[in-house]
Amino acid sequence: MxxxxxxxxxxxxxxxxxxxxxxxxxxxxxxxxxxxxxxxxxxxxxxxxxxxxxxxxxxxxxxxxxxxxxxxxxxxxxxxxxxxxxxxxxxxxxxxxxHVDGVVYRSARQTAQLGAERARTLAFTLIDVLADLHDVDPGAVGLSDFGRPDGFMARQVRRWKSQLDASRSRDLPGAQELHDRLAASVPAPAGAGVVHGDYRLDNVIVGTDGRVAAVLDWEMATLGDPLADLGLLLVYWDGLTEFAGSMVSTAIHPDAGFPTGREMAARYAERRGADLSTLDWYVAFGYFKLAVIAEGIHYRYTKGQTVGAGFDHIGELVPPLLARGHATLE
The missing domain is CATH 3.30.200.20 (Phosphorylase Kinase; domain 1)
Structure with missing residues (x-):
């Protein structure tokens, strides 16, 4: 074959x-x-x-x-x-x-079988692993030169705008404006550490005990502001449910008994003693970043350069993601 x-x-x-x-x-x-x-x-x-x-x-x-x-x-x-x-x-x-044995939860049909208690256990384990990641001392594991934390979020805003420009073949109303709003309001950094770059439920393997057995997909990992991971996770967590079953598949659905994004953020703040007063900016940036990623996938799909199914509607997700980014900044 x-x-x-x-x-x-x-x-x-x-x-x-x-x-x-x-x-x-x-x-x-x-x-x-x-x-x-x-x-x-x-x-x-x-x-x-x-x-x-x-x-x-x-x-x-x-x-x-x-x-x-x-x-x-x-x-x-x-x-x-x-x-x-x-x-x-x-x-x-x-x-x-x-190969790590376990389950990757990608759909609401899968997580509907968990029950509320197991769903909450899994969710809080997911956020605890993120806190553990952000508590890692990069120098202690040989990653002190893995990125440049200073000015990280300002560079991220520029970088993802450049990625969008390199992968765009159509007009996207609101994209330039969202970039400009983010660039003009970058918050002071909330610390520095190893960031995953795309941390979400379907990028982990869940073991038979219902806890995270392995974190996958580290292609965007670097050293930077930990709240970038949390902001994007919250976009995936409860920012995409209205698109479920049409443009995107999400395993996070309120009917499954999962905690809300606000509860997840509170758990993270408790674990790390983190100040989340600027979290909305990071969530808005998460919408922008996800819009750029989706547009890049759409670009490859139109060129016949994707492998597998599920790419034909991904481009439809970009405009509402940009709109959500604007709404979050409000």
Missing amino acids: TLPGLDLGKLREYLGSGELTAEVIAGGKSNLTYLVREGDRTFVLRRPPLGHVLSTAHDMAREYRVLTALAPTAVPVPRTLRLCTDPDVLGAPFYLME
């Missing part, structure tokens, strides 16, 4: 392994993730998307480095196995990591 982006013959030659089989792991809309099997052994391979790749995005070496660095901390991550930076093997750098 031939999979886009994965030549099993070349991978087998590189690894010196036996016969390999593989399948695309569904859910990701950016980097490509495959479950690879060699007999009874399974592992996961991550590589950049096909075609259009933005500058500084989809850096496999950075993703591999942060996973390896966090292994001895309280943050649950898959064990890294091998990094390949030679693009001649699969056409792009890639890395291998262990």
